[in-house]
Structure formats: structure tokens, C-alpha cells
Amino acid sequence: MAIPQTFIQELLNRVDVVDVVGRYVQLKKGGANLMGLCPFHGEKSPSFSVSPTKQFYHCFGCGANGNAIGFLMEHAGMSFVEAVKDLAQQTGLQVPEDDASPQDRERAAQQRQKQVTLNDVLEKSAHAYIKHLKASPRAVSYLKGRGLSGEIAKTFGLGYAPEGWRSLASVFPDYADALLVESGMVIAHEDEKGQDGEAKRYDRFRDRIMFPIRNVKGEYIGFGGRVLDKGEPKYLNSPETPVFSKGRELYGLFEARTAIRVAGYALVTEGYMDVVALAQLGFANAVATLGTACTPDHVQKLFRFTDSVVFSFDGDGAGRRAARKALDAALPLATDTRSVKFLFLPAEHDPDSYIRANGEAAFAQCVKEAVPLSRFLVDAASADCDLSSAEGRARMASQARPLWNALPDGALKRQLITELANGIGIGSADLLQLWQQSGGARAQRPAHREQPASQDPGYDGGSHTQGYGDAQGGGYTPSYNPSSGGSYGDNSGYGKGSYGNKGYSKWRKGPPPPPRMLGSRRSGGSRADRAVGLLLANAEAWDSLSAEDHAMLAHLPAPHGPVFAWLEAQLHEHGPQPWAALREALRGSEHEGFVCAEVEQATMGADSGMELNELADVMDRLRADALEALAALLAARVQQGDTSAYEEYKRVIERIKTLKSAPPV
Numbered sequence: 001m002a003i004p005q006t007f008i009q010e011l012l013n014r015v016d017v018v019d020v021v022g023r024y025v026q027l028k029k030g031g032a033n034l035m036g037l038c039p040f041h042g043e044k045s046p047s048f049s050v051s052p053t054k055q056f057y058h059c060f061g062c063g064a065n066g067n068a069i070g071f072l073m074e075h076a077g078m079s080f081v082e083a084v085k086d087l088a089q090q091t092g093l094q095v096p097e098d099d100a101s102p103q104d105r106e107r108a109a110q111q112r113q114k115q116v117t118l119n120d121v122l123e124k125s126a127h128a129y130i131k132h133l134k135a136s137p138r139a140v141s142y143l144k145g146r147g148l149s150g151e152i153a154k155t156f157g158l159g160y161a162p163e164g165w166r167s168l169a170s171v172f173p174d175y176a177d178a179l180l181v182e183s184g185m186v187i188a189h190e191d192e193k194g195q196d197g198e199a200k201r202y203d204r205f206r207d208r209i210m211f212p213i214r215n216v217k218g219e220y221i222g223f224g225g226r227v228l229d230k231g232e233p234k235y236l237n238s239p240e241t242p243v244f245s246k247g248r249e250l251y252g253l254f255e256a257r258t259a260i261r262v263a264g265y266a267l268v269t270e271g272y273m274d275v276v277a278l279a280q281l282g283f284a285n286a287v288a289t290l291g292t293a294c295t296p297d298h299v300q301k302l303f304r305f306t307d308s309v310v311f312s313f314d315g316d317g318a319g320r321r322a323a324r325k326a327l328d329a330a331l332p333l334a335t336d337t338r339s340v341k342f343l344f345l346p347a348e349h350d351p352d353s354y355i356r357a358n359g360e361a362a363f364a365q366c367v368k369e370a371v372p373l374s375r376f377l378v379d380a381a382s383a384d385c386d387l388s389s390a391e392g393r394a395r396m397a398s399q400a401r402p403l404w405n406a407l408p409d410g411a412l413k414r415q416l417i418t419e420l421a422n423g424i425g426i427g428s429a430d431l432l433q434l435w436q437q438s439g440g441a442r443a444q445r446p447a448h449r450e451q452p453a454s455q456d457p458g459y460d461g462g463s464h465t466q467g468y469g470d471a472q473g474g475g476y477t478p479s480y481n482p483s484s485g486g487s488y489g490d491n492s493g494y495g496k497g498s499y500g501n502k503g504y505s506k507w508r509k510g511p512p513p514p515p516r517m518l519g520s521r522r523s524g525g526s527r528a529d530r531a532v533g534l535l536l537a538n539a540e541a542w543d544s545l546s547a548e549d550h551a552m553l554a555h556l557p558a559p560h561g562p563v564f565a566w567l568e569a570q571l572h573e574h575g576p577q578p579w580a581a582l583r584e585a586l587r588g589s590e591h592e593g594f595v596c597a598e599v600e601q602a603t604m605g606a607d608s609g610m611e612l613n614e615l616a617d618v619m620d621r622l623r624a625d626a627l628e629a630l631a632a633l634l635a636a637r638v639q640q641g642d643t644s645a646y647e648e649y650k651r652v653i654e655r656i657k658t659l660k661s662a663p664p665v
């Protein structure tokens with residue numbers, strides 16, 4: 001099952017990248033484009049431009065670029081399918097799902113509607129808690145006592161749930177509304193009936209500092225609440241609801257996205273207080289699990305934003321146990337291009353207290369020196385083993401097996417077999433043989449187990465139709481095959497594909513490329529090359545050209561002529577389309593590579609007004625070229641004695657003169 005390319009084209013034709021990006025980045029008008037602070041590299045002055053005409057975004061600072069789908073994948077961490085579904089929903093299009101019955105679709109739509117309603121309830125509650133915080137000197141002084149500034153409190157939307165059993169009744173006049181219970185904000189005691197015979201209801205969170213939990217789209221999905229003084233439980237989370245699943249959500253990921261890209265790694269901590277405190281102290285790239293052990297879903301979610309994850313644990317026994325669970329969660333996803341490390345703080349410290357005692361630089365140094373996954377794996381394998389005895393080494397052999405098996409195949413896995421075998425004191429071939437014999441077929445787990453056991457059920461709790469081409473694997477399995485009839489089976493290397501094969505997935509792996517300025521355009525492209533780039537990037541200009549121009553362009557020698565003929569056919573069929581949509585239509589066509597390269601040369605974030613001026617100039621030159629060729633032809637006929645050609649020759653020469661004397665635009 002795949003999403004047809006024509007659907008993607010139609011979607012990109014309908015959607016507005018300005019709206020999509022504008023959900024996350026504040027944009028201001030700057031010429032024909034909109035400008036904002038780049039969410040991918042962190043900056044103080046805007047070099048991130050969004051083009052409404054091309055439906056592309058482009059950063060002059062780091063080179064990030066793409067269309068609306070790419071933006072949601074790269075910035076919001078959505079999979080390809082999630083991004084397409086998200087956009088389709090906004091534009092009212094139905095993603096073609098051959099195997100979904102109308103009832104299934106209806107159910108999915110209802111479910112999504114329910115989620116939106118729950119998000120609203122949670123968001124309203126969050127706003128009420130913020131108001132209560134401002135009105136509670138006790139809560140404010142608690143946060144100040146923890147060293148948090150008002151600004152950080154605002155960034156994370158911290159609030160306060162006041163004392164009293166029904167404070168939310170002032171926000172939701174219908175306190176009996178089932179949605180309040182379903183969202184987890186109100187508890188209904190079925191056993192205890194009030195005087196009216198109804199179940200007793202009261203606020204779940206009372207007299208607590210409130211940490212709203214948002215998903216990567218910024219929607220409110222739950223809360224964490226912490227007591228101010230003594231009291232139990234110290235931390236209280238929202239229950240599992242249709243919009244909130246502890247095993248899949250990370251606190252602070254929405255707020256940390258940009259910082260994670262800038263820092264080059266995500267720091268996973270144990271609690272939401274750590275996240276907020278770390279952000280205050282200069283480590284805004286921290287996230288936390290929500291009172292649960294780290295799951296493969298968590299790790300996979302993080303790997304959508306970065307290739308490098310550092311788990312930080314308190315130095316106590318609980319921290320050690322949590323680290324071991326994180327190791328298990330991370331192993332299946334630890335491919336050779338990813339880095340996973342474990343940071344153990346001294347027993348008396350959490351990250352907050354460590355930084356306050358030793359400073360930011362010391363903490364940064366700890367991060368640098370964190371234990372790599374390979375070493376932690378060997379440590380875990382040999383835990384409680386007396387390696388000086390044969391029994392202890394044998395025990396290590398049996399403990400090591402599930403850990404090693406969980407790793408995806410690759411260079412790391414192959415090196416580790418040697419290291420483990422050395423520790424155990426036998427050869428690596430012997431060790432492998434031993435494991436095979438003692439475990440039988442059952443021990444042979446698939447080498448490349450990218451998919452966590454619990455499947456990501458689509459986007460943030462939405463229904464997930466299996467077979468869509470699961471965008472698992474945390475990223476960019478390049479499964480798009482141009483010869484497969486042009487449809488997407490998967491993530492399809494999508495973020496990368498916006499311009500030829502340069503995109504910024506490559507950039508994500510290493511340092512950002514040097515700024516690409518307009519002046520650095522390749523020189524030497526022909527006029528026809530230039531016309532291809534400019535016209536495809538500004539297809540609406542086609543209609544302003546004359547029929548003679550159209551014919552002239554379509555009759556240029558290959559590859560240019562056929563490209564213009566293709567463009568004309570596209571316009572007849574679909575009307576004017578932004579470049580983002582045309583680019584989809586090109587996918588898999590013979591023109592794809594050439595056209596994308598020319599569009600990139602001609603534009604890359606340039607102002608479309610400037611491009612239209614340049615197009616006018618290029619068209620003049622092409623017309624002059626065509627007329628000069630015609631003049632030469634006519635002159636030859638005149639020389640051969642065809643006097644009837646002479647009048648026409650004179651007219652053509654006159655037109656060339658007019659063209660050339662026209663003021664340059």
C-alpha cells in the first residue's frame with residue numbers, strides 16, 4: 001500500500017507552506033517571501049525564508065530547505081505518512097487508503113475529533129493553571145526557590161493547580177461533562193455517590209505545580225504535577241488517555257526541538273523538574289520520560305530529531321536500574337550512524353544540583369565523557385560476574401547474548417562480539433557457536449530490529465492503517481524507487497529529495513554546510529538552462545508569455561524543449577502550480593534530475609520578484625537568439641535568389657533591433 005504520487009502533488013498544490021511553517025516559526029514579510037528565525041540551526045537574526053509562490057522554505061544560514069511535508073518531518077519529527085495525513089486533514093483531502101472501509105474512515109475521523117476536543121480541554125486547563133500561578137505567591141516563591149526564572153516558567157507553561165476539590169469548575173461550567181474525566185483532569189468516584197445520586201467528582205490535580213505536557217505538534221496532551229512541600233505522591237501524572245501515552249511521550253521534546261539540533265544531541269533526564277532546571281542553566285536540549293522506564297518508542301522518537309542521545313541518570317541504585325532499561329530500549333536502534341551514551345552523576349547529585357555545585361562547563365565535560373553504549377553493554381554483560389572464575393565468565397556469556405542479539409547488524413555489533421569474547425575468555429567464533437547451540441533458533445532474533453515491539457500507532461494516538469508503508473525506523477529508509485511507478489511506500493527519503501539529492505538530511509549528520517548565497521550560483525549555465533530553472537520555479541509566469549514564446553520554448557533542442565512541453569501539459573492538466581507540486585509531478589520522470597538542478601541554480605530562496613525580472617531578461621535573449629537564427633536562415637534564402645524572403649528578413653532584423661534596444665529590466 002502506498003500513497004500515490006498524484007495525491008502528494010495535489011496535496012502540495014492545496015496546502016500553504018506559510019501556514020504550516022507559521023505554526024512553529026514566527027514569520028514576517030520580507031519582500032515576496034516571509035522571513036523568520038531558522039528552527040534548524042538557532043540564530044539571532046532571521047535567515048530562514050519561506051516562499052509562498054514556490055511553496056518551499058530555505059535557510060541561507062544552514063541550507064535547510066524543503067516543502068511543507070519535509071518541514072513537518074524535519075521540524076515536528078513526523079514520519080512521512082504522519083506529515084501527509086496531517087496536511088491532508090488540514091486541507092480537507094482524504095488520503096487514499098484502498099484498504100480502509102468507509103466505516104473505518106468514519107471511525108478514524110471521529111477519533112481525531114475526540115482528540116482535538118481533549119486537547120482543547122487540556123489547553124484550557126493549562127491556561128487556568130498559569131493564571132492561578134500568578135495569583136499564588138506561595139507557588140511562585142516555590143519556583144523561585146528552585147532557581148527558575150519567570151521566563152523559563154513561561155517557556156514551559158508552568159502553572160499551579162490550587163487547593164480545593166473543584167477549582168476546574170470555574171473553567172468548565174459543565175463540571176459533569178464526561179470529557180473532563182476522559183481527559184484525566186477530573187476523577188469520578190463511581191463507588192461514592194453524592195446527594196444527587198451522581199458519582200462524586202473532583203479535580204485530579206490539587207495544590208501542585210503543573211507541568212503541561214505537549215506533543216511534538218505543540219498540542220496539550222497531559223500534565224505532570226509536583227507537590228510544593230511534603231506530600232504524596234511527590235509527582236503525579238495524567239493517566240493514560242486517548243491523547244496521552246507515557247510509554248511514547250517525552251516531556252520537553254516540543255520545547256527542546258531547536259536546542260537539540262543546535263547542541264547536536266538530546267539529553268534524556270529522569271524528571272520534568274530536571275528538564276526545566278537544565279533549560280534554565282543552559283541545557284535547553286533536555287527531555288524526560290514521564291515516570292516510566294525508557295521505551296524503544298521513546299528512543300525512536302528522539303532519533304527523529306538527532307543521531308545522538310545522551311541518557312543522564314542520578315548516581316543511585318534507581319538510576320543504575322533505569323540506565324539498564326534505557327540500554328535495552330536503545331540497543332535495537334543503535335545503528336552505526338547513531339551515538340548513544342550514558343551519563344552517571346555522583347550519587348548525591350541530579351543534573352540540576354550538579355550544575356549548581358560545579359558549573360555548566362563541568363556538566364558539559366561530563367556529557368562529553370559519558371559512557372558509550374558499547375562500554376555500557378560490556379559492563380552490563382559482566383555485571384555480578386566474577387571474571388576470575390570460569391563460572392563467572394560463563395555467566396557473562398549467557399548475560400551477554402540477549403544484549404548482543406538486540407543490536408542491529410553493523411560494524412559496532414561485529415566489533416562487540418570480539419570484545420565480549422575476550423572478556424569471556426574464548427574466541428569469538430566459539431562464542432557465536434555456543435550461543436547458537438544453547439539458544440537454538442529462538443535466539444536468532446532478526447539482526448536488524450528497527451521496529452520496537454510496540455508499534456507506533458500512527459500519529460500521536462491517531463489510528464494507523466497498517467500497510468501504509470510504516471514510517472518506522474526513525475528516519476529515512478531510502479525506499480522510494482523512481483521506477484516503481486512513482487508512489488511512496490515509505491518515508492521515501494523524502495526530506496532529502498526536495499532538490500535533487502541534496503537536502504538536509506545529509507546536513508543533519510554533520511556540521512552545517514557553508515551559507516549558500518545568491519552570488520555563488522554556478523556560472524556557465526545556458527540561457528535555456530536558466531529559463532528552465534526560472535520558469536519551473538515560477539510556473540504562473542507561463543501564462544504571461546505569448547503563444548509564440550510557448551512554441552519557441554517547446555521547440556528548443558532537448559533537454560530544454562521537452563521540459564517546456566512537459567510543463568505546458570502539466571499546466572493544462574492541473575492549472576498553475578507552485579514549484580513544490582511540480583517537483584512531485586517530476587518524481588521518477590526523465591527530466592527530474594536536470595530540472596531540479598536548474599531550479600536550484602536559479603532560485604534557492606531568492607526573491608521571486610527578482611526571478612521574474614531575470615526571467616523577462618532571459619526570455620528577451622532567447623527571443624533574440626531565435627530571431628537571429630531565423631534571420632540567418634532568411635539571409636541564406638535571399639542569397640540563393642529567393643527575393644520573397646527579403647521582406648521578412650527586414651522585419652526580423654527590425655524586431656531584433658527593438659528587442660536589443662529595450663531597456664534592461
Ligand SMILES: [Zn+2]
Pocket residue numbers: 038039040041042048059060061062063064
Ligand atoms: Zn538554518
